[in-house]
Amino acid sequence: MKKSAWLPAVIAPVVVAGAIAAPALANAASTPLAGANPTAADVIASVAKSSGAQYSGKLAQTSDLGLPELPTGSGGSSLEGNASDALSLLTASHTARVYVDGATKQRVQVTEQLAEQDLIRNGSDVWTWDSKERQATHVTLPADTAKSMQDGTTTPADIAKQAIDAIRPSTTVSKPTTTKVAGQSAWQITLTPKSSGTLVGSVQLAVDKQTGLPLRAAIEAKGQSDPAFQVRFTSLSYGAPASRLFDFTPPSGAKVTTKDLSDAADHAGAGKGDRSTSHDGAPTLTGKGWSTIAELPAGTADQSGLGDDASTLLNQLTKAVDGGRAIQTSLVSVYLTDDGRVLAGAVPVSSLVAAAK
Known part of the structure; x- marks a missing residue:
């Protein structure tokens, strides 16, 4: 591992999550939205029912954190590896194709110029693939795992979960308003921290009225009117993706790393306290x-x-x-x-x- 590997490991998850760490919302039932005027709690609870959704779509991620663009030289970026990838995440816009067939089959494709990165989960098997480096990683998850994949590629559902976990007395939650994202009718709620000690101004979530799927998530910094970080669907189609999309065989000559977590112990969250x-x-x-x-x-x-x-x-x-x-x-x-x-x-x-x- 490169010495610079600490950079994405620390910065990227914090930016994506907005450093929101709080107890989960208690007793959030998976129930349909009630009538034409749901409460914010109804909208939040509806997210739970989207875990079995089947869909394909395109995501767009934008960041405006006040960081300069990556320095480049005649040969391209003057950085290498993970540090360059992390800074690119924070300073540039990205798009990704997403394919989801319920809670255990997902594929994310991030295509850059002359390169592609894939993250594929099919049950307990998870593959990552980097075409530029010609490197693949195969991870075997515990058989009963229900956890989503996390590798730095973030969907609205990922940010929505972090924001939902932060709903507590320190947060003001707005009444839902109607909006549209990727052609889908959605409810939008805004979470605003009461604390004066955070840089986060607010988190906005747009949730599909019919399915509960988070369609857009944006984090605004204090004093800014435009999102500092946003990820949203630009196109979305419901229905089961082709099953072949969740199968992966590394190309001949690729470097393959394997990690078996099938017997890994489940580390529960920390207890009470500061x-x-x-x-x-x-x-x-x-x-x-x-x-x-x-x-x-x-x-x-x-x-x-x-x-x-x-x-x-x-x-x-x-x-x-x-x-x-x-x-x-x-x-x-x-x-x-x-x-x-x-x-x-x-x-x-x-x-x-x-x-x-």
């Missing part, structure tokens, strides 16, 4: 709700092994602060301490520095 410590290298979480801070341990961001290009970019994007270097975008901040810890959250840099002491 601080939770995860296992297997996962972040330690401090704080609550919209102001949650994720921390990775010392040595995670070992800058001593970075190449010249990566070090130059790091210095361009970050500024020196007490005890390390940091970057604050419109929506998320990341703090790299001198001892190699990484702290991130949808909070100002000053909050990360204080939490690190």
Whole structure:
């Protein structure tokens, strides 16, 4: 693994989730929307019934975090590998094709110029494929798993779940209004943090009136009228996709890595309290709700092994602060301490520095 691999592992999930970490909404029943004037709770509960949906569609993702475009030279990007991929996620627009046949069959195709990345799940088998690197990874999931795939490619449902988990006394939820997304009639609700300590201004969710499928999710930063991060369907067709789309065989000569998680123990979420410590290298979480801070341990961001290009970019994007270097975008901040810890959250840099002491 490249020394720069910590970058997407820390920044991308925090941006996508908006650093929202809170108890799940209790007793959200899977019931149809009631009448022509549902409550916000009705709209949120309807998302649960979309888990078995069958559809094909095209997603568009846009980001406006105040970051500069990636520097390029005569040969293209001056970065390599995961660091370049993570920064591209944060500074450029992307589109993806999505095919879903219920909770256990999904395929996501991200097509770039002369390259394609695929994520395919068929039951307990998950494949990832990078045509540019000619690398495939095969993961065998526990037989009873019901978890969605997560690899940095995000759908509206992913962000919707994070936002739903954040509904608690710290959040104001608007009454549903009517909108249309990808030709589908939808209910839109807005979640607004009450906390003054977060960079998140609001989260907007548009949910299909008939199926409960989240069609659009947007995170707005405080003081901005346009979304800092948005993912939405631009086209959508209901019905079962062709079964062949969920089969994958790596091409001849491809490098294949296998990971068997079929016997992996189910690590439950952390207990009550303001601080939770995860296992297997996962972040330690401090704080609550919209102001949650994720921390990775010392040595995670070992800058001593970075190449010249990566070090130059790091210095361009970050500024020196007490005890390390940091970057604050419109929506998320990341703090790299001198001892190699990484702290991130949808909070100002000053909050990360204080939490690190």
